[in-house]
Amino acid sequence: MNAPAWNRRDQQRRERLSRAASLSGLNGRLVATAAAVPLLEAVLQPGDRVCLEGNNQKQADFLAQALTQVDPQRVHDLHMVQSVLALPEHLDVFDSGIAKRLDFSFSGPQGARLAKLVGSGGIEIGAIHTYLELFARYFVDLTPKVALVAAHAADRQGNLYTGPNTEDTPAIVEATAFSGGIVIAQVNEIVDVLPRIDIPADWVDFVVQAPRPNLIEPLFTRDPAQISEIQVLMAMMAIKGIYAEYGVQRLNHGIGFDTAAIELLLPTYGESLGLKGQICKHWALNPHPALIPAIEAGWVESVHSFGSELGMEDYIRARSDVFFTGADGSLRSNRAFCQAAGHYACDLFIGSTLQIDLQGNSSTATLGRIAGFGGAPNMGADARGRRHASPAWLKAGEQARAGRQGAAGTPRGQKLVVQMVETFREHMQPAFVERLDAWTLQEQARMDLPPIMIYGEDVTHILTEEGIANLLLCRSDEEREQAIRGVAGYTAVGLARDARMVENLRDRGVIKRPIDLGIDSRDATRNLLAARSMRDLVRASGGLYSPPKRFRNW
Amino acid sequence: MNAPAWNRRDQQRRERLSRAASLSGLNGRLVATAAAVPLLEAVLQPGDRVCLEGNNQKQADFLAQALTQVDPQRVHDLHMVQSVLALPEHLDVFDSGIAKRLDFSFSGPQGARLAKLVGSGGIEIGAIHTYLELFARYFVDLTPKVALVAAHAADRQGNLYTGPNTEDTPAIVEATAFSGGIVIAQVNEIVDVLPRIDIPADWVDFVVQAPRPNLIEPLFTRDPAQISEIQVLMAMMAIKGIYAEYGVQRLNHGIGFDTAAIELLLPTYGESLGLKGQICKHWALNPHPALIPAIEAGWVESVHSFGSELGMEDYIRARSDVFFTGADGSLRSNRAFCQAAGHYACDLFIGSTLQIDLQGNSSTATLGRIAGFGGAPNMGADARGRRHASPAWLKAGEQARAGRQGAAGTPRGQKLVVQMVETFREHMQPAFVERLDAWTLQEQARMDLPPIMIYGEDVTHILTEEGIANLLLCRSDEEREQAIRGVAGYTAVGLARDARMVENLRDRGVIKRPIDLGIDSRDATRNLLAARSMRDLVRASGGLYSPPKRFRNW
Structure with a gap:
């Protein structure tokens, strides 16, 4: 009888339960x-x-x-x-x-x-x-x-x-x-x-x-009052230069004011471009309050969520056609399935980062901090097991493979992975660097690899206030580097660009400035935002959205 | 009051339920x-x-x-x-x-x-x-x-x-x-x-x-009596040339006699190489009967399963340390989680295919059939969102990236994806072809892309009876083509090899013959199989495995 040796887990479990039973x-x-x-x-x-x-x-x-x-x-x-x-x-x-x-x-x-x-x-x-x-x-x-x-x-x-x-x-x-x-x-x-x-x-x-309700953090609430006009401009470029360009219908947005600006421009700027029903129909996304105006305007067919967002309970219940809810009317979130959705069923991931290098590698890791990346690596990577086609995925794949030979030239789709950053972040730290802090962090923490959030090989577009660099169209390391420098503005990386090569990339459509997209920067005002304050969001929801206290500034 | 317009799904649901209620x-x-x-x-x-x-x-x-x-x-x-x-x-x-x-x-x-x-x-x-x-x-x-x-x-x-x-x-x-x-x-x-x-x-x-129990197919049962000595030889190469070489501890096996042979060689050939505890500890795998001898010999720490396998019920119950089981003792399978495990928590996928082309693209799609691929694309693709390291994954990544520049040279791990095929399959059809049937099938069925199961960009090794081609080490389309031709045996593709270049690849370790691995083909006999029949598997299980009738040939 050697059976017990194969059921040690069960035996240990019984021992633990029996110790507990005597309490x-x-x-x-x-x-x-x-x-x-x-x-x-x-x-x-x-x-x-x-x-x-x-x-x-x-x-x-x-x-x-x-x-x-x-x-x-x-x-x-x-x-x-x-x-x-x-x-x-x-x-x-x-x-x-x-x-x-x-x-x-x-x-x-x-x-x-x-x-x-x-x-x-x-x-x-x-x-x-x-x-x-x-x-x-x-x-x-x-x-x-x-x-x-x-x-x-x-x-x-x-x-x-x-x-x-x-x-x-x-x-x-x-x-x-x-x-x-x-x-x-x-x-x-x-x-x-x-x-x-x-x-x-x-x-x-x-x-x-528990003696008190479990802690829940309203991580995805962004006060529209804090969205800048530069962010409005970048959001216009995202909508016209990427979402419309590829016909992106299924997507995920990262946390942040940059993507909140996109959400708030759909029913205004997006509407004016005639894009309703053409883009942004299906989302793998927490119930972002900033999405309320787009939902109310009929842009959104479905939202599946990783988690919920405090204050959105009544709104979700009243918009059960859009959100995944139970028969009781409350949201069903599930991070595992929503990450699978973000990986395999979305055509685009767009998020922000703190540093981007000349290869396009990006990271939020900075010196003295070990932060990790949550869901970004999963959604910000090409899902190479994917086999179903969509126009956005096919077009990205074609751009990446045109003219290539051998295994790299075999036709295949590709996920759009967009890094959206202002060239300078807080305290005038440049977002573009020659060398990621991740390399130093690797040495400090003796990691096997540098903590890169999204690899240059997986990024398809870098979007700054200066323009969009389409890395899918680059055909050499040098072109990629100049495409990145070409949207890096007045950072040291941007200033070191080869101006002639950058203009050549612009002629080829690898780099697009706002003007190349038919966007007049003077139009990029906060007036374009479908909601300009928390109060506007509440109003847009018909009073159903009830923001946590700290966001109630009226 | 436009509220009802946002709860159409719920309303439709009630209508459907009320129609049913009157039955x-x-x-x-x-x-x-x-x-x-x-x-x-x-x-x-x-x-x-x-x-x-x-x-x-x-x-x-x-x-x-x-x-x-x-x-x-x-x-x-x-x-x-x-x-x-x-x-x-x-x-x-x-x-x-x-x-x-x-x-x-x-x-x-x-x-x-x-x-x-x-x-x-x-x-x-x-x-x-x-x-x-x-x-x-x-x-x-x-x-x-x-x-x-x-x-x-x-x-x-x-x-x-x-x-x-x-x-x-x-x-x-x-x-x-x-x-x-x-x-x-x-x-x-x-x-x-x-x-x-x-x-x-x-x-x-x-x-x-239902008037009768639901149908369940014992898809993963392979009678060891049908394993050939060529398959034994290939399994020896897999164990010594890939599993041991990279230290593969977490893996998935496809369906088939090729991988069943590997499972049956672990407690014999694997043991003789001193590999117990070094490789094959954690599996994302259905409860393959062919794994019983390795489990009994103490090789296997855990198996998480997509589904179950008929006849394995009592064995699983008696080996609950190894399988995921409920408090009632029966297996808990879950295809979604097991596919996530195969994608993100395994270092190696090994499976078979019907056709491989000169770029390394492989497919089981053949003319006149639209078959699909099940889980293979998900597990047979590099999981580019993965961020945790293991020796196997790091080594594969280093081999792929050594000497490369730019984004492609940024250090990163890589999943081992092995295609294991005899150079000729049934009816002397060559497994290696200049052009996949998938291309014709694409035209016939008007698909957006050819139905490729695993892309050449994701395959790391091709293993045939002639040897192992390590595509990670190839540095050009030409090298990759010759590495593939170099293990394609007497197929037309194999015969068209550039003999000198193939020998050069062999000198560099890109191609390894059995003899290069220290394997004497004469040792590759069925005597090495830990079970040579269904009856042996039952015996190895201590009588706990109860094969479906059609497999009871004694």
């Missing part, structure tokens, strides 16, 4: 708030791989805090796998020795502290991932032993309602529950009947009522 | 077998987009049959979106006008009939997709209005147990249920208590008990 404060799957720390001490073992739900928006913050309070003598050297490091507690566990190793995707607000911890040897980093890549590894070699997740509500059987901010939860729970792991959920409330069941109780071991 | 044979969500056709006639409308669950293995065959029986006067011009066309019924609906348009991934057994239907104008093909790409479009622009799925069992509330063959069901149901669509499931049985709940009743509208 006070348990009632079936329901765990009293005060029992959270003892529960973690009962189920966790040193060296465990633990997935703490730290999302882009939703945080299992109560469980994160509870984890900092376990006895490091009993629970230590954990291997944390989580999408986002957002809270101080996410790093506190490394200071105290409770955790030791980390695999993650994004660490925005904790990036500087993370870099220090790495420098002092207080943390081992496995790798930085794009979200879908991290989820994929949950099913291969980073499977969690224990998952600590957040849901909106549970019923008394332990069924979960994740509601609008479902985000990463299904991927985490599935990987853990079906590998002999243990799933613990914090919930805001326990109710008799859930609006809908999102995760069956069979997949959940423990439900803890 | 006899309904009891809550449960629908009598005889009411299946009337139910479809009640909920379907002309032009609807319908996802019929046709998987690689599991088929919603009863609902497929019911769909052929609806009145074409009432239900016509449907747009079918489904992974696999496996059953005659899947095309019958086009003959009768019930359906008109098709988006799909794979049509193996129906490929020839499909080509005829296209030729006669009896069907419009939207596109051929790789699985994950099709699922992605379910959330963007191919969202189903009605989904017809198969589950193993339901309880009286309508909760579903999909069991080992979960496959595509979660992706289909999620896309449909959260977009105002209608989900109808056929089940083999209705029980009081399910072994586990896989899909909550909230996501399901109707459950029909």
Whole structure:
């Protein structure tokens, strides 16, 4: 009988559950708030791989805090796998020795502290991932032993309602529950009947009522009042020079004022160009408030979302033709499926970056910070497994391959990947550099590769206030370099251009200035924005959008 | 009040449900077998987009049959979106006008009939997709209005147990249920208590008990008795020349005897090379019976599966440390997550093909058949969004980029994509051709692009009985062509090689013959196989594996 040797996971699971069963404060799957720390001490073992739900928006913050309070003598050297490091507690566990190793995707607000911890040897980093890549590894070699997740509500059987901010939860729970792991959920409330069941109780071991609602960050809200006229100009170029040029119907927008400007120009500038119904019909996108005017004007057929956005609940419910919602009327988001959609079902990704080099490599990594990239590498890469055609994808592929021979000349489509930046960012830091900080960061943090967000090989267009560089049309490293210099404005990189070669690229349509696109820069005023303030957005929504307090400036 | 205009989907859903409610044979969500056709006639409308669950293995065959029986006067011009066309019924609906348009991934057994239907104008093909790409479009622009799925069992509330063959069901149901669509499931049985709940009743509208269990095809069973000594030789080269060379720990195998031979050589030849624990630890793979000896010998740490395999149920239950299983002990498969795993968490994909051209493009498309490619394009493409490193991935990337300049020289890892073919396939058809049939097929079926399965740009190695061509090391179209000719044996393509250039490539290690790898072809005998028959596999499993009848030849 060697059967037990093949069911160690199941046996360990039973042992953990039986240790938990002896705790006070348990009632079936329901765990009293005060029992959270003892529960973690009962189920966790040193060296465990633990997935703490730290999302882009939703945080299992109560469980994160509870984890900092376990006895490091009993629970230590954990291997944390989580999408986002957002809270101080996410790093506190490394200071105290409770955790030791980390695999993650994004660490925005904790990036500087993370870099220090790495420098002092207080943390081992496995790798930085794009979200879908991290989820994929949950099913291969980073499977969690224990998952600590957040849901909106549970019923008394332990069924979960994740509601609008479902985000990463299904991927985490599935990987853990079906590998002999243990799933613990914090919930805001326990109710008799859930609006809908999102995760069956069979997949959940423990439900803890948190003392306060889980933290959710309104990450995708951009106040139109802060959009500049340069951003309006760039948005006009994006719409006319790229979206209309390729007939882009399915797309994803990154976070930021640049893309918010595009969203707000669709019903005004886009309408004036007769583009309604021709572009921007299907989106893989969180429910951006800046998209409200375009939705109201009938531009948008569908939006599938990674997560939700605070204040958009009533609007989403009232626009269920556009958003993915449950029979209860609330949003269904799902980061895994939306990243798959962004990868395989979109023709264009457009986002911003902090630095671009002469090869077109771009990165948001800067010295002294280890930030990661979230979803950008997944959506900002050519999806080479894609086999269905669309006009935008075919045209990009044709431009990239025209005149090429051999394997590189075999006809194939290509995703449009646009980097949209002003030539100078905050504090007059140039967006164009000879050498990315990523190279220095690689040395500092002893990484295998420089932390490049989007590779030059995958970028198709660089858009600045000076114009659009279409890298698909470049046929040599030298042309690519001059195309980039040619839209780099008054940065050192831009000033070092070969003026004659740049003019030649312009003649060939590789570089297009606003005037080449028939855009008069004087028309680029804030008056073109379909909403110029938060109040305008609320008004456009018919009062259905209810912005979080900090955005209520009227 | 223009609110209703934004909730048309919800309103239509209510209308459909209310038409269904007036049928006899309904009891809550449960629908009598005889009411299946009337139910479809009640909920379907002309032009609807319908996802019929046709998987690689599991088929919603009863609902497929019911769909052929609806009145074409009432239900016509449907747009079918489904992974696999496996059953005659899947095309019958086009003959009768019930359906008109098709988006799909794979049509193996129906490929020839499909080509005829296209030729006669009896069907419009939207596109051929790789699985994950099709699922992605379910959330963007191919969202189903009605989904017809198969589950193993339901309880009286309508909760579903999909069991080992979960496959595509979660992706289909999620896309449909959260977009105002209608989900109808056929089940083999209705029980009081399910072994586990896989899909909550909230996501399901109707459950029909089918008169017989749904069809499941044991697609991944290969009888070791049919493995040839040439395949043994090729498997030795794969293990020593690629897996060991790169230290491949995470991988996917395609279907076929070539890769079954590799699986069966791990505990014998692989063991003799001291590779246990060094390679092949984590798999994105269906539960291949041929993997049993390697599992028993302790090679395999984890297997995540797209679907299950008939006869492996008891073995999986007894080896739950290796497979993803639920608390009830049965397998949890999930094609969407396993394809994500194959794309982002594996270092190597190895599969076979029917034709390879001089650019390295390969395809299983042949004249008179429209077959599609299933998961191969997704797993057989470089995942350019990937950001975590592994030794195998770094080494492949270094080989591809050494000495290159500009964007193409920026350091980056690369996935190993291996095409493993004998130089001649059945009926002495050469596997190497000057021109793929895909080009003619493109003209015949008026496709936007030739149906190429894996592009030459993504293939890293071609392995034949003559040797391994490492395309990563080629630096020009000419080198690539000669590297391919150099392993193409006595095919016309192989005979036309430039012998001197091929020897030069061999000196540089671009081409490796068995002897260059220290492999003596005389050692390549069937004695090296850890199991030489189905009976051996059963024995290796300790009697836990129970092959389907047709494979029981002892």
